[in-house]
Amino acid sequence: SEQLVRWLSAAQSLLYILLSKLYFLAAQQLAEFSNAFFQNVLQRRSASFQNVLQRRSAK
16 A cells, blocks of 8 residues: 555656656747747848838839
8 A cells, every 4th residue: 555655656756757848848849939930020021121121212
């Protein structure tokens, strides 16, 4: 009985470690994705801004 409690406690600890690792990896992926997304948005925005400036200087 005491052995079972110890085994369950160890299993629970292992599960928490694995879950926190998964959570960390998911957060990392999300950060990388949002970073790439916003980089893309900023690049497009600056490109369209450059186009506006070029059109204005062409007039």
